[in-house]
Amino acid sequence: MTERAADRLTDLLELRRTSLFDIDSEHRLLVGNDDTGSTQLYEVSPDGQWRQLTHLGEPCSGRYLPGERVVVLSADTGGTERAQLSLLRLDTTGSEQRLPTPEPLVHDPAFIHDLLEVQPGRVIYSTNRRNGVDFDVIARDVATGEERVLWDGGGWFNGARVSPDGRWVVLSRMTTLPASSQLLLVDSQDGTSAAITDDEVPGEWANPRWLPDSSALLASSDAEGVQAHRDAEGVQADRDAEGVQAAEGAGVADNGTGFVSLRRFDVAHRTWSMVAGTEGSDVYGWPSPDGNRIAVVSSSDGADSLEVRSPDATVGHPIALPHAGVLTFRTNLIWSPDSSELGMTFSSPVQPPEAYSWRGGESVNRRTTGNPAEATADLIEPRSFRAPAPDGEQIPTFAIIPPNAAGSAVMIIHGGPESATVRSWNPMAAALALAGYTVVLPNVRGSAGYGRRWLSLDDVEKRLDSVADLVALREWLPAIGVDQSRIALYGGSYGGYMVLAGLTFYPDLWAAGVDIVGMSSLVTFLQNTSAYRRVYREREYGRLKEDYDVLQAASPLPIIDRITAPLFVIHGANDPRVPLSEAEQVAAAVRSSGAECELLVYADEGHGLAKRVNQLDAYPQALEFLARHLS
Template identity: 35%
Template structure:
């Protein structure tokens, strides 16, 4: 029996803070934190000379997930965004900065509302909604004082409001075509004229994002991978719509933040999963840029960037594998960096958290698969190992803080978190290696992860489990059915059991985009049936633990119900937890305290032979 120095609940008490927004005068910063057990909106005073920030104030008390809070550019009010029971039918709220008023602006609980931006004068907001038809998102504008709503743009597609132009007349729109292609449009809010800023490219990479107006207001800085392997910095001329690439690397430039006056540009670069910041004075344009000293931060992942209205402070959400997710502020004038939030570690000393080692292992075609390996203290031989597969699949395992990994490692498990083919962060070619008919190649990468762990002597071949959520849950079930002899157990969280029923029942606003990745029901149904785990369930011999939220709009709970019923009929050991007040993932603390200790008990039983 491995001694557990800190109990599971301690790890569940590790908190996070993220997504900061400065008040107009820069004296306050709103952000999200799960101090209460679910993310709510809080605020804290920004005091440049303070050695440690003041204790923050809680602003919302919904006891339901809040997902965003953005200050008005001119007043101490915010637009806050939240859903109910994990259903992702997000509503918009007007929130006073002291928390005294939380007023619903879009009280249509069956409709999704995606906040876009405040107008520069703070009188209007722009947002996207699928009110007209669940399959499509249109663009709406609301007057804050009157509450009057105006349909700005209607189109049978996935249209998302990004931001207003500096003069408040135009709105930048992103229309998603596939998971790797989109278009940028410019909508005149007075004439309703719409201009295409980028073409609708049907093949190859063509994503355009994170756009901001340049100092002369004649163009946009943006990130794009059009015709390229990696996301790069580009300039788009608003008159000619010609796009010029300015800065290209062999890694993705994943975030861009420009000061309101267009003078200072911050870039976050994803280098093998870790982030690197670069700052430039671009007052005279990119060609005359001056590189500025960037803040020195702990090694980790930058999750968000945001400037204050005056452009003197840059707020950064940073997560490190061995430290909590928190907010830092870079004071441009003094060149100092300040940690604004100190999320609780649940009483666990920070120096007990483990950082992973980055490695690469060969797969069936000799392609090198990147992975992060978390190891416990002591000997690293014949260990029980959990292979953790990220969702997406357009996503990337990165060295962010993961309380479950930390607990498992503290209990003597090793955790290998690979970026199998199809993951983002390694170029468009690598990201495309699992598309449609190549889907099962990514599952083969899991087999070769097992091979590598055993060849290195790290893993006990009889004590390896596979765990994943969402698409990662599909990977778990596919691994159990394709390579049943490899696994001692599996943990499937909100995963896909049947690609056909998944595509039939997923939220209608998602279906087209998902088909671009997985294949369509019209053209690929036979193949989708062929590779769906539910149609090979007789091959599963390893015990399985399944978790789902009843309100999941992405992977409906029927996916879990199918696989559980099929295993029960075959007397394969299966445990299942379905939460009535959760959606695509388990976010509420009370539910997590039920779900994840049960997962650990399950793993202990089947990988250690412990019965508790």
């Protein structure tokens, strides 16, 4: 069975995965595709013709430069996450069979340059080149190279949007509160800035999008209460009537559920109001460039639904997706410039990511070439459950239960931790289920998608409560036919930490563990992670100075000699998030205590395995390891 399962896993890993990055004015798609072994850029014409644009050997992404046949390319080297920006000129004066040569736009390999936004003739990016820690936001003129600093007040940014009239720039900056961010508004006329949400109120502010007349913007948030009345440190407010002012006492309506709702910020009045929100769902919105429609995505229990609504979002037209799955880049649905086409990336547990679009009608249409139907015809859809915990909580859980289930189970724990297991493509989970294992995919406390309260139940001193959820899940698993003596833990990043924590704090309960780029000590992880990440990781796990004892108490490494179950560890040598030293120290400690531990290190990878050649080497070995210890 192991050889057949490994062959099937290889087949699934080799399936094509395509993600949409952009749409131009001629309805050409800019997509990422991994046919070459890592995600490269391709252009897909309206008649379905493909043109390869890059062959870098490293994963990359990009955006069209509006109004020009130019792509802004973003790529790092070896998984370091130090992104560099280049231009690809797509003029047709030469042969389209020849790959365009990247022209450096923003290059300094020692630092990160994250592409945030593209506009006619200019790009907006964030960079930590000033001190290696704080990110400044820069607008760069592509033709002249002239740069203008939009923000240098510190922080880490995950988004920027320029208003259609060019005056305003809204920036999304992470704050020091767990799973929280803040929106800043920059006046590009005079350079003044102000906070329009409060950085002392917990809550994420995601996906800011301008209305076409620049009078307001939409954003999604799970924050509650009064917002936008407190100035952030270093933020200039109290401008004259023409400047940006933080609104004194401006209220944010919310739906009171702790779920993400869609909200509207009125620039003239500096006030927030609620647009759309549903109990049990996270709601996001994308207004069309002409202002006549809003695409609304509602995410509930790991699956997405799509509607196209009226401008006020009150009247909706449901759009059918292929089946239960997710719009993979849910913060990057893309309207064509003429508003006639809505592009997206869709994936599910039985389908790899693929680009789709909607141009009217009842359902989305495939825009890119799919994999053969027979390649995924035997895959099994997960079922949704709620597993009881001793304290009365219910743990949202998916399970793939094969018809030939033999009692063994693999529990796959997601990373983050402010993330979630959703109904998306997971070739390892699919292959394990085809091999007869019950695959359990839990959203332990601390996971996103189930309300702000659930998201916050693992913060700092509550960390081990999420580890205890693994035990509760084990107690419940016989209800779906699992033998408690044959359960393995599997996870990446924070999920890797959960594997190690499960094996150390509850050592007698598990048959084996697979740790991929996981943290073995929260103390050494925070000490050694990249400096620009440390403050934002401390907000979730605890601060080294104030919470050292809490961090140490929740770390597997000090009690690693408790591990008796066999352990398999995978790590990238260039990981900027969880340093390789986390894997090396746990492997050495486990081996010294006499337990079995295999360690695979990939010299050209970072935080996870992005290259197919490494996936094809590591994951079949992990599968064989699990088969050996769960038989």
